[in-house]
Amino acid sequence: MLKHPPVVKETDLPLLVDLYELAMAQAYWSEGMNENGVFSLFFRTLPENRNFVLACGQQHVAHIIESLAFTDEHIKRLESLGRFQPRFLDWLREFRFSGSVHAIAEGTPVFPQEPLLEVEGPVAEVQLLESLVMNYVHLESVLASKAVRLIFAAQGRPVVDFGMRRTHGMDAAHRGVRAYRFAGLAGTSNVLAGLDFNMPVYGTMAHSFVQACTGEMEAFRTYARLYPGTTLLVDTYDTRSAVARIIDWLQEEPEVRIGGIRLDSGDLASDAAECRRMLDEAGLGDVKIMASGGLDEYKIATLVSDNAPIDGFGVGTAIGASNDEPALELAFKLTEYADLPRMKNSPGKQSFPGRKQVYRRLDPNGRLAQDVVAGRDEVFDGEPLLKPVMKRGLIIEGAIPTLDSQVDDAKRALDALPSQFRSLEPAYENPVVISDFLRALQRDTLAKVRG
Known part of the structure; x- marks a missing residue:
C-alpha cells in the first residue's frame, strides 16, 4: 500500500476496476465461457432536473480501451489479494481488448433507453471494462448536462467556468472543461485544461489581491498597468463607491484601458443596473459588466428575464459539482451472449435485449421529432446515431473526429432541440419510441429464461 497514493496514472487504469468484474472474468475464463457478449451503456430515467443528457466521453474512452494492458507490477499486486489463479493472472498479463465499440457522437443530446455506446467482444474482456467505461462517460456527461442548462439560461451571454476549486477531484476539474466545450461555455479559469482542450482561459483577480494592497485603487491601477483591458473586481469593500472611483480615474487618465468590472456579491441585478448607469453617463459604455458568486441556471435566468445589464457570467460550484443532479443512473448491461439475446427483468430495472441502433428523425424545420430505439439490423427513417x-x-x-469538429457537431445537435427540451422546466414529452421488434424480442427472451 502506498503511503501517499499519486494521481491515477493512465498506465494503472487496468486496475481501476471493481473486484466483482475481475472475479467474474476469472469465472468466465475458468468455465470456458469465451463467446462474444454485447453490453449496452444507457440510463433508464432522466434526473428530475434534466430534460436530456448531453452525452460525452463515449467515443474518447475508446483511446483508453485500446491501450489497456496489465503490467507485471499490476499482476503482482493482484496476486497479493489471494483470490486469483496463477493461470488466470497469466491470461490477464496477455490481455488486450479484441472487440468492437459502437458509440454515438460526443455532444449528442440523448434520452432514456438510448445506448450511448455498445461494446462487443469475448465476454470476459468486455466485463473488465464496465466500471472504467461507466466512470469515464458518467463524469463528462453529468458535467456537460449541467453546463448546457447554464448556456440556455444565459440566452447568448457568455458563461465561463470558475468551478475547479470545488470539483470532486483533479480529474473532474480537468476533464470537466472538455465537457464544457461540448455544452458551449465561452471559457474557463483552469489553465491546464484550457490549454489541453483548446478552450479560452479567463481570469482577473481575487479579493485577496485588493485586500493585500494599501488601497483598492492601487490594486486597480496595478492590474490595469500589467493587464491592459482587464476586468476589475469591484465588490471587496463597496461596489458603487469603487465604480465611482474607477470612473474618476479613467476620466483623469483616458489612456488607461479596462475591459470590464466584475460583481461577485450583493444584489447583482440592482448593482449591475446602477453600475451600468454610472458607466454610461460617464461615456464608458464599452466597459462590460461580469457577474459571479453563487450563480446557477435559475439565478442566471432570473437576471436575464429581469433585463439586468450583465454581459457575462462566471459559474463555480453549481457547474463544477453539478450540485443539483450530481449523478446519472447509468447502466452497463449484457444484452447478448453467444448470439442469443439476454436481458434483466428486475423490478424497475428491465432492459431490452439484443444489439441496437438509434434513429433520430428531424421535422421539416430541422428540429428533433422522434428517436427510435431499434434492433441493430432494423432500418428506420432518420440518422443512425450509433456508429462503429x-x-x-x-x-x-x-x-473519431477532432475535438473542434466534435464541438461544432454538438452545437448543431443542440440547435436541433425543440424549445421544450431547452427549457429549465421539465419537458413532459418523451421523444423516444421502442421498435416493435425490440419489444417482441424482450417478451420472447423473458419467456425463454423463465422456462
Whole structure:
C-alpha cells in the first residue's frame, strides 16, 4: 500500500476496476465461457432536473480501451489479494481488448433507453471494462448536462467556468472543461485544461489581491498597468463607491484601458443596473459588466428575464459539482451472449435485449421529432446515431473526429432541440419510441429464461 497514493496514472487504469468484474472474468475464463457478449451503456430515467443528457466521453474512452494492458507490477499486486489463479493472472498479463465499440457522437443530446455506446467482444474482456467505461462517460456527461442548462439560461451571454476549486477531484476539474466545450461555455479559469482542450482561459483577480494592497485603487491601477483591458473586481469593500472611483480615474487618465468590472456579491441585478448607469453617463459604455458568486441556471435566468445589464457570467460550484443532479443512473448491461439475446427483468430495472441502433428523425424545420430505439439490423427513417469507432480492438481510422469538429457537431445537435427540451422546466414529452421488434424480442427472451 502506498503511503501517499499519486494521481491515477493512465498506465494503472487496468486496475481501476471493481473486484466483482475481475472475479467474474476469472469465472468466465475458468468455465470456458469465451463467446462474444454485447453490453449496452444507457440510463433508464432522466434526473428530475434534466430534460436530456448531453452525452460525452463515449467515443474518447475508446483511446483508453485500446491501450489497456496489465503490467507485471499490476499482476503482482493482484496476486497479493489471494483470490486469483496463477493461470488466470497469466491470461490477464496477455490481455488486450479484441472487440468492437459502437458509440454515438460526443455532444449528442440523448434520452432514456438510448445506448450511448455498445461494446462487443469475448465476454470476459468486455466485463473488465464496465466500471472504467461507466466512470469515464458518467463524469463528462453529468458535467456537460449541467453546463448546457447554464448556456440556455444565459440566452447568448457568455458563461465561463470558475468551478475547479470545488470539483470532486483533479480529474473532474480537468476533464470537466472538455465537457464544457461540448455544452458551449465561452471559457474557463483552469489553465491546464484550457490549454489541453483548446478552450479560452479567463481570469482577473481575487479579493485577496485588493485586500493585500494599501488601497483598492492601487490594486486597480496595478492590474490595469500589467493587464491592459482587464476586468476589475469591484465588490471587496463597496461596489458603487469603487465604480465611482474607477470612473474618476479613467476620466483623469483616458489612456488607461479596462475591459470590464466584475460583481461577485450583493444584489447583482440592482448593482449591475446602477453600475451600468454610472458607466454610461460617464461615456464608458464599452466597459462590460461580469457577474459571479453563487450563480446557477435559475439565478442566471432570473437576471436575464429581469433585463439586468450583465454581459457575462462566471459559474463555480453549481457547474463544477453539478450540485443539483450530481449523478446519472447509468447502466452497463449484457444484452447478448453467444448470439442469443439476454436481458434483466428486475423490478424497475428491465432492459431490452439484443444489439441496437438509434434513429433520430428531424421535422421539416430541422428540429428533433422522434428517436427510435431499434434492433441493430432494423432500418428506420432518420440518422443512425450509433456508429462503429473500434474494430478488433483498434480504433477505426477517421472514426473519431477532432475535438473542434466534435464541438461544432454538438452545437448543431443542440440547435436541433425543440424549445421544450431547452427549457429549465421539465419537458413532459418523451421523444423516444421502442421498435416493435425490440419489444417482441424482450417478451420472447423473458419467456425463454423463465422456462
